[in-house]
Amino acid sequence: MPPGGRLPVQRIWLAFADHFEPWWRNPTDDVALARVRRWSTQWPAVAARHRDSAGRPPCYTFFYPEEQYHPAAMDALAALRDAGVGDVEVHLHHDGDTPESFRRRMNVFLHRLRHRHGLLREDAAGIRFGFIHGNWALDNSLPGGRFCGLDREIALLDELGCYADFTLPAAPSPAQTPTVNRVYWAKEDGERRSHDRGVAVTAGGPVAGDLMIVPGPLTINFADWRRPGVPRLECGEIAGNCLPTPHRAELWTRVAPRIGGDVFIKLFAHGAPEHNAVPMLKTDGLLDRTLRYVERETVRHGASLHFVSAWQMWSAIDALRRRVDPIAAADAAGADLRARVSAS
Numbered sequence: 001m002p003p004g005g006r007l008p009v010q011r012i013w014l015a016f017a018d019h020f021e022p023w024w025r026n027p028t029d030d031v032a033l034a035r036v037r038r039w040s041t042q043w044p045a046v047a048a049r050h051r052d053s054a055g056r057p058p059c060y061t062f063f064y065p066e067e068q069y070h071p072a073a074m075d076a077l078a079a080l081r082d083a084g085v086g087d088v089e090v091h092l093h094h095d096g097d098t099p100e101s102f103r104r105r106m107n108v109f110l111h112r113l114r115h116r117h118g119l120l121r122e123d124a125a126g127i128r129f130g131f132i133h134g135n136w137a138l139d140n141s142l143p144g145g146r147f148c149g150l151d152r153e154i155a156l157l158d159e160l161g162c163y164a165d166f167t168l169p170a171a172p173s174p175a176q177t178p179t180v181n182r183v184y185w186a187k188e189d190g191e192r193r194s195h196d197r198g199v200a201v202t203a204g205g206p207v208a209g210d211l212m213i214v215p216g217p218l219t220i221n222f223a224d225w226r227r228p229g230v231p232r233l234e235c236g237e238i239a240g241n242c243l244p245t246p247h248r249a250e251l252w253t254r255v256a257p258r259i260g261g262d263v264f265i266k267l268f269a270h271g272a273p274e275h276n277a278v279p280m281l282k283t284d285g286l287l288d289r290t291l292r293y294v295e296r297e298t299v300r301h302g303a304s305l306h307f308v309s310a311w312q313m314w315s316a317i318d319a320l321r322r323r324v325d326p327i328a329a330a331d332a333a334g335a336d337l338r339a340r341v342s343a344s
Contacts, residue, residue: 009301010261012253014294015313017166018271019091019132020062022073033072035272040076042281047085050291053304058291061310063091063132066109074117087309088119093134097149099156106160121311130310131162136170140192143174154195155188158210164314166266168215169235180218183257183264183317185209203260204323214314216266217256223247236267238286240275249293259320264313306330
């Protein structure tokens with residue numbers, strides 16, 4: 001084992017998890033659908049400029065809010081999945097919910113995505129989905145129970161078929177957990193904030209909880225200051241006012257969750273509004289630069305780079321837990337995307 005007790009970086013896995021909200025601030029349907037169209041027409045060109053170590057383009061995951069469901073928006077995002085450069089998972093904003101109303105609205109949404117639009121996955125146990133909680137309030141984690149209402153949300157998500165939660169990090173929100181920079185198991189305890197602490201996911205380790213938590217990197221950035229002398233919080237966000245830099249990419253690689261020599265970098269954005277989408281999607285914009293800086297980090301470490309969806313990232317993590325080949329597992333998890341491309 002090298003000094004510091006960590007293996008050298010062997011593989012870097014990069015996923016984008018977008019809290020994708022086309023109806024942000026209640027625009028007209030025309031404005032909201034134009035926001036979706038901007039991504040469906042411009043993101044493929046960005047993705048085409050980058051390839052990972054297996055020659056595959058990045059796959060952007062749109063966590064789409066249940067309360068903003070619109071068939072035309074879902075069809076446009078499904079087309080990105082058909083092209084092999086996008087995927088869709090589940091986002092939800094709610095407040096004062098009950099287990100019964102939560103199950104009802106989630107089941108309706110899951111079945112719409114799966115059976116009307118061909119999204120998500122399904123196995124013998126039912127529909128499988130990744131999840132991001134609106135307002136960071138997973139498992140009633142905000143003071144006063146705002147923007148949730150469910151003390152047993154971890155168990156409810158597991159019951160409904162959630163394979164992993166991608167909400168964290170939440171800082172500087174009070175919903176932030178004490179556990180940072182590791183993939184871990186949340187175990188339902190019947191109280192709010194069951195996911196504050198949990199058992200780390202390890203190579204060869206057991207399933208030690210009810211829901212896997214896959215967080216992004218969280219640390220302090222002392223170099224890329226917004227104002228002179230004021231360090232900033234590094235939480236893996238890409239936005240019009242949160243620009244990628246080479247130093248940020250170095251921080252992501254340094255602090256992101258690891259299993260052995262595998263580094264899992266999950267970045268997030270709120271990519272639908274124009275103030276983020278326009279700078280993110282333009283040529284040599286925020287996404288081009290983010291990808292380029294991570295590519296350079298991979299070369300610096302002599303590692304391999306793997307662009308993955310949220311589903312593929314979970315598949316690679318689960319493969320390491322089971323001590324099987326994570327590249328083969330992620331490749332198999334992406335087979336549905338490639339099958340659609342081949343058939344088109």
